[in-house]
Amino acid sequence: MNMIRLTIDNQEVTTSKGLTILDAAKNAGITIPTLCYHERLNPIGSCRLCVVEVDGESEPVTACTTPVEDGMLVTTQSDLLFRLRQNALxxxxxxxxxDCPVCDKxxxxxxxxLTFEYKITSIDCPAPKRNFIPSYQTTFIKHWPERCIVCQRCVNACKEVQCIGAIDVExxxxxxxxxxxxxxxxxxxxxVQVCPVGGMLEKKSSLRWRSWETTKIRTTCPYCGVGCQQLLHVKNGKIVQVTGVEDAEPNKGRLCVKGRYGFDFIYSEDRLKTPLIKENGQFREASWDEALDLITQKFTEIIAKHGPDALAGVSCARSINEDSYNMQKLFRAVIGTNNIDHCART
Ligand code: SF4
Ligand code: SF4
Ligand code: SF4
Structure with a gap:
């Protein structure tokens, strides 16, 4: 009952009421160019690249903001649309x-x-260079105003996805x-994740890699129990960037500041690489066998003197489920206490 039929580029498409022409075309495998549109955000309609012709309309309309109607006839590719998109670009x-040679994007x-696809080799009337105020930056991100096309993706992402609203347009x-x-x-x-150009960049990334030099490896964020899906961008065996996986649950592209930028510790010289045993107030390096033997000896002494309930275990949210399972098994079945918890529960 809520399905309607329309024709896009001579292809009959059956789709749900309430979708936009852009969504219906995408679902039918028809590509309409976009810049400001992002599937996780409400349509913005600022770039006007997704213009299409609709029979009965005097002017082309933006596909990202126009709802489908029963019997609609839509054309997504024509000389007129090519020219309009070229002019918008x-x-x-x-x-x-x-300045693509020195742009991280x-x-x-x-x-x-799109500049390549729409064969733009020169600009007829280059506007005078704008006089920008200094760019915004934090420890991790940087706004590059000269490269910003004011598409407003970041504005909506900060407001709609993160519910923060730290960016506005003036x-x-x-x-x-x-x-x-x-x-x-x-x-x-x-x-940064949603910016289609080099307007919002990672501050630390500056000219350290090109996108085609990195291998993208999908993994699960190790920081907490939410299980956000990440892509590790790896160059020469080292992680140089982390992004969220757009089409995967539970995060759908989102990451917190730790998940996105907190990976430097991997290469820190200060990381512990062996167990340490404290003797006379000083730590010394030890082997795993030596450390585990000492723990067994101390646990046995405590249980003999005070009983198993004198011990308690808290497993770490960074551990995988199997390790947390083994931890509670150790405490319940081997040590003999139910004093076991998990730090993510609090
Ligand atoms: S934002 Fe894109 S088009 Fe602009 S300089 Fe960077 S790579 Fe080139
Ligand atoms: S910084 Fe990027 S996402 Fe934000 S308005 Fe500029 S171009 Fe668009
Ligand atoms: S999206 Fe995140 S990093 Fe970007 S302005 Fe909003 S709060 Fe800051």
Whole structure:
């Protein structure tokens, strides 16, 4: 009852009422170019690249904001649409330095790809260089205003996805610009994750790798029990960046500041690499066999003197489920106490 039929590029499409033309086309495997659209965000309609022709409409409409209607006839590719999209891109590029050779986003930039796809080799009327206020930065993120196309993805992501609202758009005499509320920002990097160009970048990443140099390895974040899905970007055997996996539960691309930026410890010189035993107030390095023998001896002494309930165990949220299971088995079945807990429960 809630299904309707329309035709997109001569292809009959059956889809749910309430979807946009862009969603219906995507579900039917038809690609419409976009820049500001992001599937986790409400449609913005600012870039006007997704314009399509609809029979009966005097002007092309934006596919990301126009709902489907029964019997609609939609065209997504034509000479007119190519020209309109080319012009929309030229307007963006008039205020955008094509400094791709020194931009961290090169190789993973939607504007770079679209400039190529729409065969733009020159801009007819380059606008005068805008006079930007200094960019916003925290320990982990940096706003690069010259490369920002004010698509507003980051604004909506910060508001709708993170429920923080630390970014806004302000009208200035130099055109619209982003403003940031430092007191609200938690450096989660969601704005970096959704930015289609090099407007929002990781501060530490500056010119350390190119996107095509890294191998992407999917894993589960080790920090807490939520189990967020991550992509580790690895160059020469070292993790250089972490991003959220967009289409995976439970996080759908989101990560907290620890999950996204807290991986430096892996390569820290201060990491413990062997067990340490404290003797006469000083730690000394020990083998695992020596350390485990000492623990067994101490546990046996405590149980003999005070009973098994004198011992308690707290397993770590960074452990895998199997290790937590073994930990409670050790305490219940071997030591003989139910004093066992998990730090993520509190
Ligand atoms: S944001 Fe994209 S188009 Fe702009 S300089 Fe960087 S790579 Fe090039
Ligand atoms: S920083 Fe990126 S996501 Fe935010 S408005 Fe600029 S281009 Fe869009
Ligand atoms: S880092 Fe997170 S909180 Fe800060 S501006 Fe970006 S999305 Fe908002």
């Amino acid at each position: 030229k307007l963006i590029l008039a205020n955008h330095p094509l 090169a190789g993973a930039c939607m504007l770079q790809d 009208k200035t005499e130099d055109g619209p610009q982003l403003t940031f509320n430092r007191d609200k920002c938690v450096s989660c990097g969601e704005c």
